[in-house]
Amino acid sequence: MSSIYGAGGSGRRGEATAVMNPSEPERALRYVFGRGSAYEAEIGVSEALQVLTDEDELVHPDQRMFQVVHLITEYLWYTMHYELRRVMAALDRNERDEARVLLDRVVTMVDAQVGMLKLLLRHLTQQSLLVMRMNLPNDATGLDSPGGSNLRKLAVPLWRRFVSAVEREGTTVVALARLRLKAEVERTTLSPVEQELGDLYDSLHAFDQCVLEWRQLHVHLAWTQLGGSPGGAVDGEAPVVEREAKSLRGRPVSDLERIASKPLFPEQWGIPNLLFDEITAEPAGGER
Numbered sequence: 001m002s003s004i005y006g007a008g009g010s011g012r013r014g015e016a017t018a019v020m021n022p023s024e025p026e027r028a029l030r031y032v033f034g035r036g037s038a039y040e041a042e043i044g045v046s047e048a049l050q051v052l053t054d055e056d057e058l059v060h061p062d063q064r065m066f067q068v069v070h071l072i073t074e075y076l077w078y079t080m081h082y083e084l085r086r087v088m089a090a091l092d093r094n095e096r097d098e099a100r101v102l103l104d105r106v107v108t109m110v111d112a113q114v115g116m117l118k119l120l121l122r123h124l125t126q127q128s129l130l131v132m133r134m135n136l137p138n139d140a141t142g143l144d145s146p147g148g149s150n151l152r153k154l155a156v157p158l159w160r161r162f163v164s165a166v167e168r169e170g171t172t173v174v175a176l177a178r179l180r181l182k183a184e185v186e187r188t189t190l191s192p193v194e195q196e197l198g199d200l201y202d203s204l205h206a207f208d209q210c211v212l213e214w215r216q217l218h219v220h221l222a223w224t225q226l227g228g229s230p231g232g233a234v235d236g237e238a239p240v241v242e243r244e245a246k247s248l249r250g251r252p253v254s255d256l257e258r259i260a261s262k263p264l265f266p267e268q269w270g271i272p273n274l275l276f277d278e279i280t281a282e283p284a285g286g287e288r
C-alpha cells in the first residue's frame, strides 16, 4: 500500500493520505482514502483497504476480485460465528424468538457468500485462475480457512443448545417433528412454545441447507477451474487416463465433493426419512 506522502506520511485531516493506484497518471482516476474522517475511523475501512495486494504487484488483473471475494467471505464467516454465539446465548436464556431472528440473519449472510461464489463462477475464467495458481505456494489450501474450520467446530455445540432448549420443554427434537406433522395432518394448532420451537427448527435447517448450497457451488467452482467433474469426456480427444483433478496440496477434487455433502446437523437430516417412512407406511391390515 502506498501513501501519497510516502511511508508513514501524515496528511492534514481532510486530505487523503493513501492511494490504491499510485501509478495512475490521471489524478481523477486515483482511488484515494485515509482522510482521517470519523467514518473511516469507525468502520476501519482504511486499515481494511491497506491489506489488499498493491495493484502493481498483482500477478493477474483478476487477482483483485479473487482476493476480495475470499476476504468478504471470511469477514462474513467471522460475523456468522459472532451471531451464532448470540443465538446460543439466547437459546440458553429460552429467548427462542430472538434466537430465530438472529439465525435468519445468519442465513441471509450465507446467501451473500453464495453471491460471492457466483461472482467467481460467472466471471473468473480458468485461464486467469491458472495464471494466479502458478504463483501460489504449494501448501495453500482452503482447508486452512479460519472461517471454514471455526464454523464446522461451532455446529456441534449449536445443535446441542437447540436439543437442550427442546428438552427443557419436556419433549425431543424427533417428537417435535412428529407433532408438527400430526398437527398438519389433523389440522390442529400447536401451543405457542411448540410453534416457537418449530420455527427455530426450520431456521436451523434453512441455515444448514444454505451452507450446503455454498459447498456445492464451491465444488462447481473447483470443477470449472481445476477439472474433476464426473463424466468429463471430450469428443475427439484421447481419453485422459486415470487423471484425477488435484488441489495445490495434491489432494483429489473428489475429497471436496465428500466434504460438500456433509451437513452441519446430520441428525436433523435424518428426520425427513423417519417422517416419510411413518406417513407412507402400510397401516395394519393393509388399508391405507
Ligand code: HEM
Binding pocket: 069, 070, 073, 074, 117, 120, 124, 129, 140, 141, 142, 143, 144, 145, 147, 148, 149, 215, 218, 221, 222, 225, 226, 246, 247, 248, 249, 250, 251, 252, 253, 255, 256, 259, 260
Ligand atoms: C477459484 C476458486 C476456488 C477454487 C478452485 C477452490 C478449490 C478448492 C479445493 C480444491 C479445495 C480442497 C482443499 C484441498 O484439497 O486443498 C478447497 C477447499 C476449501 N476452499 Fe476453496 N476454492 C476456490 C475458492 C474459494 C473461496 C472463494 C473460498 C472462500 C473463502 C474458499 C474456501 C474454501 C474452504 C473453506 C475449503 C475447505 C473445505 C470446505 O470447508 O468446504 N474457496 N477449495
